[in-house]
Amino acid sequence: MSGPNNGVMVVLEATAGRLSDVSLELISLGKDVANSLGGPLVGVLIGASDVALTAVGCDIVDCYVDFGTIGYSSEMAVTALSARVEAIRPRLLLAPTGTLGLDLCSALSVAFDATLASYVVGLSVDAGRIQATSQLYGGKLLADCDLGDGFAIACVVPGSAVALQLGVGDVEVSNHSLDAIVGSLAIEPGIRHEPEASGVDIVAAELLVSVGRGIGASANLEVVQELADALGVPMSASRPVIDQGWLPKPHQVGKSGKKVKPKVYLSFGISGAPEHLEGMRQSEVIIACNTDPNAPIFKVAHYGTTLDLFDLVPELVELVEG
């Protein structure tokens, strides 16, 4: 096994003929690092075959184009990526934080003894060493770390870079089949299920009243529900509320839920973990109520209050009901 070259490999995903936003962000981050290292930027596309590959901004694109039709398998992804890493020996691999990135990064770091950093929000090169900034403890702390001078992997948080504006350029595209891999998998490619249609449509709502862990208990939901009812708008929630079974899945905002952009996002007891912010930061106006003045949500909110929601919400209900 030879040592790594100076290339940067980015794991790309595409749906409906276009690269995902986070893929374009990874290309943007990867291109800067590749320029600093003086190596090529190699994209490995996992997904549909109808993407305009001349425009991805990479020097080389390796495609596994069958994933979209075969279905997803974590083991297939790891096996396919391992083969490309083995063949290309990049200096740095970038993957998006999400199911694909979580499935890939730890396993590849063990297989190739690569230095892995998760939750990466920034990357730089200093005297040939790759350095990363990671967002930890639900966004409360940042860590600058040195990933050394060998093969490194960064699992990057979506929204960490400006998506590269793509121009048409020369790109060397090679296609790889998954046929040889599929036959021997312990985890077979899965059957995709779109989210169930439900009565609630939090994406279409102009105002959302959203609750998080700070609500404390299921019974306390009634307090906020009363406000949502008075306003005639749906309730949404962050992951802990959904995982506890206090509200059904279609109400979830965030990475594993829905992305929302209402005119006003009014949140109670949501601290603002990066996965949640990803789903609501595009809202026109964000109003956050959280008793912790250091809660990360105040970094994206336009208006904030540290009042106890149980004191505040009844007052709001009174105003709304006139």
Add this chain to the structure above:
Amino acid sequence: MNIIVAMRQLADLVEELEVDSSGTDIDREFVKFVSNEWDEAALEEALCLKEAYGGTVTVVGIEEVDFHQTLHAALAKGADRAVELTGDFEGWIPTRQRAAALAWFIRECDFDLVLTGVQAADDLNGQLAGAIGAMLGVAHASVVTNISVEGSEAHITQELGGGVTSVSRARLPLVLGVQSARQAPRYVPISRIRQVMAEATIEKVPVTGESFGNTPQVLRLYAPEASGTATMLEGKPKEVASAIYDVLVAKGVAGSRKGN
């Protein structure tokens, strides 16, 4: 059906976290450590699987502050065996080191499934499931929200984001990073935990010198600069409510329904 659940402690995120004098770790002295919430989901799913298919649940983790509380609670909830791996575990333990110790223990066990939390808020060095899977040479999957078993096969549901899920048929054994269990983690009364503390034993297994490879070197740990643009609304609840209501009216999302 033999299930191993890898659990761990984590600084309680509800508390304020301070950076210690080295500038590269949190101050561990005064912070409270609690069980990683995703590990609790993994335990719950394991207990549900045991109830459905029989077998055993073994809970294992490395020696950490208050880990006995987590183990005792797991036994009280229905786990059969609690194991604490002892050794040179200090401070902020990289995922690779944790995974190496766990894989060393698990390798000697008879298991069908290894379940652990999908992530932890300080796992800078990657998530546990993929690392354990790679070390054991066992297939793994993350962000798992449902598991059902039929003979030597399982059906696993993974979230792919945006509400899309993928259901795969898979051959046991597997290592799975659990996002959520089929039900919220069960409650166990403190009296039951006390009873377990008096009766049950935690097995201590020493781990020595497992090599774990390259990990990132933390240069600096710090709170992000307050880039916040939030205008803090001060005053009594009535005044703050009024200010919020004014914003809702100005954006045209409240007010028109008044009197309905």
